[in-house]
Amino acid sequence: MSTGAPPPPLPPHPPLPPKPQAKGLNCPKCGAAITLRSFGQAITVVCGSCHSILDAKDPNLAILQQFEAITSVAKPLIPLGTRGKLRGTDYEVTGFQRRSTKVDGVTYYWQEYVLFNPYKGIRYLSEYNGHWNDISICKTLPTGDFSGATYLGESYKHFQSTSANTDFVLGEFPWQVRIGEQAAVTDYVHPPRVLSSEKLNKEVTWSIGEYMYGREIWDSFKLPGDPPAPMGVYENQPSPVSLNVTGMWVAFAAFTLFLLVLMAVIDMRAKKEPILEETYQYNRADAKSEPSFVSDEFALGGGTSNVQVKTSAPVDNHWIYLNYALINQDTGQAWDFGREVSYYHGYDSDGSWSEGKRTDSVVIPSVPAGHYYLRIEPEVDPTLPATPYSVSVIRDVPVFGIYGIAFLALLVPVVIISFRAYTFERSRWSESDHPPMELSSSSGDDE
Amino acid sequence: MSQPVANCPNCGAKIVFRWSSSVQTVCDYCKSILVRTDVDLKKVGQVADLPPDSSPIQINTEGKYGNKSFVVVGRILYEYDQGGWNEWHVMMNDGTSAWLSDAQNEYAVSLSSRAPNLPAAAQVQVGQQFTWNNQRYTVSVITPAHYRGVEGELPFQYWDKTDVTFVDLRTESRKFATLDYSDPEPALYLGEFVEFDNLKLKNLRSFEGW
Numbered sequence: 001m002s003t004g005a006p007p008p009p010l011p012p013h014p015p016l017p018p019k020p021q022a023k024g025l026n027c028p029k030c031g032a033a034i035t036l037r038s039f040g041q042a043i044t045v046v047c048g049s050c051h052s053i054l055d056a057k058d059p060n061l062a063i064l065q066q067f068e069a070i071t072s073v074a075k076p077l078i079p080l081g082t083r084g085k086l087r088g089t090d091y092e093v094t095g096f097q098r099r100s101t102k103v104d105g106v107t108y109y110w111q112e113y114v115l116f117n118p119y120k121g122i123r124y125l126s127e128y129n130g131h132w133n134d135i136s137i138c139k140t141l142p143t144g145d146f147s148g149a150t151y152l153g154e155s156y157k158h159f160q161s162t163s164a165n166t167d168f169v170l171g172e173f174p175w176q177v178r179i180g181e182q183a184a185v186t187d188y189v190h191p192p193r194v195l196s197s198e199k200l201n202k203e204v205t206w207s208i209g210e211y212m213y214g215r216e217i218w219d220s221f222k223l224p225g226d227p228p229a230p231m232g233v234y235e236n237q238p239s240p241v242s243l244n245v246t247g248m249w250v251a252f253a254a255f256t257l258f259l260l261v262l263m264a265v266i267d268m269r270a271k272k273e274p275i276l277e278e279t280y281q282y283n284r285a286d287a288k289s290e291p292s293f294v295s296d297e298f299a300l301g302g303g304t305s306n307v308q309v310k311t312s313a314p315v316d317n318h319w320i321y322l323n324y325a326l327i328n329q330d331t332g333q334a335w336d337f338g339r340e341v342s343y344y345h346g347y348d349s350d351g352s353w354s355e356g357k358r359t360d361s362v363v364i365p366s367v368p369a370g371h372y373y374l375r376i377e378p379e380v381d382p383t384l385p386a387t388p389y390s391v392s393v394i395r396d397v398p399v400f401g402i403y404g405i406a407f408l409a410l411l412v413p414v415v416i417i418s419f420r421a422y423t424f425e426r427s428r429w430s431e432s433d434h435p436p437m438e439l440s441s442s443s444g445d446d447e
Numbered sequence: 448m449s450q451p452v453a454n455c456p457n458c459g460a461k462i463v464f465r466w467s468s469s470v471q472t473v474c475d476y477c478k479s480i481l482v483r484t485d486v487d488l489k490k491v492g493q494v495a496d497l498p499p500d501s502s503p504i505q506i507n508t509e510g511k512y513g514n515k516s517f518v519v520v521g522r523i524l525y526e527y528d529q530g531g532w533n534e535w536h537v538m539m540n541d542g543t544s545a546w547l548s549d550a551q552n553e554y555a556v557s558l559s560s561r562a563p564n565l566p567a568a569a570q571v572q573v574g575q576q577f578t579w580n581n582q583r584y585t586v587s588v589i590t591p592a593h594y595r596g597v598e599g600e601l602p603f604q605y606w607d608k609t610d611v612t613f614v615d616l617r618t619e620s621r622k623f624a625t626l627d628y629s630d631p632e633p634a635l636y637l638g639e640f641v642e643f644d645n646l647k648l649k650n651l652r653s654f655e656g657w
Contacts, residue, residue, distance in 0.1 A: 039654065041551055118654040121552025141617045
């Protein structure tokens with residue numbers, strides 16, 4: 001535009017700068033077509049054909065780093081140029097890098113994807129063994145040391161400090177990417193989030209990641225097939241135990257207390273009315289002619305209620321078995337049941353032992369009011385010629401069995417959930433710089 | 448609000464000032480850099496073609512910051528080794544001016560601030576701490592930048608620049624500070640990082656395919 005041009009025919013509007021669009025260029029090394037997808041955001045771009053790293057800011061794409069031989073080629077699970085909706089915003093995959101770290105002689109690899117939106121900018125996805133993270137650069141400065149870090153008022157535990165090597169790159173990067181570059185990376189976790197600091201050439205970059213499942217990524221980017229199944233537990237993977245374990249135990253304790261109060265109330269309200277208390281004598285000689293006999297008649301008052309029958313006998317390495325029938329004199333209705341009282345004890349190589357006891361109790365539910373008697377037919381250990389035994393009948397006793405079952409029914413899942421939470425956290429931390437004590441190979445670790 | 452009207456001394460095009468306190472503007476047509484004097488506009492320079500740039504913001508983009516609305520009236524474009532960034536000069540609806548910066552889609556709003564004893568560029572080191580307005584700031588990066596051009600209205604004369612040093616200071620919150628060493632006397636800007644969505648921007652540029 002010449003500065004001294006005569007003014008008259010001015011266009012009605014000043015010219016607008018051109019609409020930014022993806023730029024098609026050619027690799028100066030091999031001539032392959034290169035598309036710059038992230039408009040002005042790319043600092044470096046990698047030729048997909050010869051893998052030269054090029055200066056994206058240079059209109060001629062000056063070569064920054066090139067390779068005689070590509071030692072390894074990694075294939076991105078999400079192809080470059082794929083668009084997907086992540087947290088409500090459309091993003092396009094514009095870059096891909098594989099990074100590695102060596103721990104105790106073993107090399108571990110993970111993949112990072114650069115995502116671009118022209119309004120929202122850059123964010124990243126990382127993938128390790130089927131575990132994904134949605135990562136963005138921190139806008140506020142976290143504070144961190146060896147044990148932990150604080151970011152936006154939340155505490156993060158130190159997980160691992162390692163070095164990350166850039167192995168393989170593809171596409172565009174908003175920084176000066178180079179193969180072979182090593183960054184010092186420190187991860188702090190607060191599942192499902194991970195806070196990472198990455199130090200490269202004195203410059204520290206903090207990023208915040210949130211765990212994502214492969215399925216979510218596959219749905220976001222509409223990828224065919226299934227995502228790779230996650231292996232093991234990842235550092236910031238949310239625990240499958242979504243419940244707060246401590247809170248669960250508090251709730252369980254509260255429930256137990258409620259049960260105890262309920263049982264106390266039930267116990268207070270039960271009448272525990274003694275009806276019959278008799279001691280009989282068994283003599284083998286008499287029993288031959290008269291195997292069974294009946295008790296005195298007794299009345300059960302009030303309404304329908306349960307009835308407890310207690311049996312006791314001073315047996316000592318013997319047994320006694322009583323065939324009972326509780327018979328309603330008015331209606332002839334009968335409840336038949338048998339009870340054993342046996343008590344054995346002695347000494348063996350493990351010391352003293354005992355089995356059984358000298359008393360027995362049974363509760364017969366829902367017995368209507370009326371006049372009753374017990375028919376009793378004793379059977380006694382053949383080695384015992386004679387023994388006394390007592391029978392007592394008590395009306396309306398408290399029954400707690402159901403509450404014990406309720407207690408167990410709740411205790412079992414609480415224990416199982418706690419165990420699952422514990423084993424999950426254990427596998428998580430076994431991969432960290434702070435493995436659980438029992439897994440630590442050196443006992444001198446004073447963490 | 449007054450919108451003084453003048454004509455470009457170079458090409459004669461109509462020059463409208465959207466912000467009454469603007470000191471400098473650029474003719475939309477001939478790209479002459481014009482400075483207001485007591486009587487008229489004086490051409491002081493010429494903007495070379497600005498490099499293609501990918502900021503979604505443009506002159507006349509409107510948005511909200513807190514409970515104020517603003518309109519973009521000008522900008523300064525810088526380049527550094529990680530690319531370019533724009534300092535968009537915005538006019539708030541209460542007549543004050545502020546800066547909306549867009550560096551690789553990281554957005555921040557800052558205001559020109561005053562503080563005594565600002566350090567000289569050579570004295571500043573990464574990690575050093577300063578306290579302004581009861582807020583502690585830590586120097587995070589010192590950026591040598593290059594002035595690339597201006598557009599629209601600015602609150603001061605800004606055109607004959609080349610290399611400029613910026614010192615970025617961060618905090619544990621979203622607040623940040625910038626020390627601008629464009630002039631012999633350092634300038635302090637205090638502001639905070641903002642979310643794109645919270646700016647409720649309208650009249651943005653469009654991108655091919657998006």
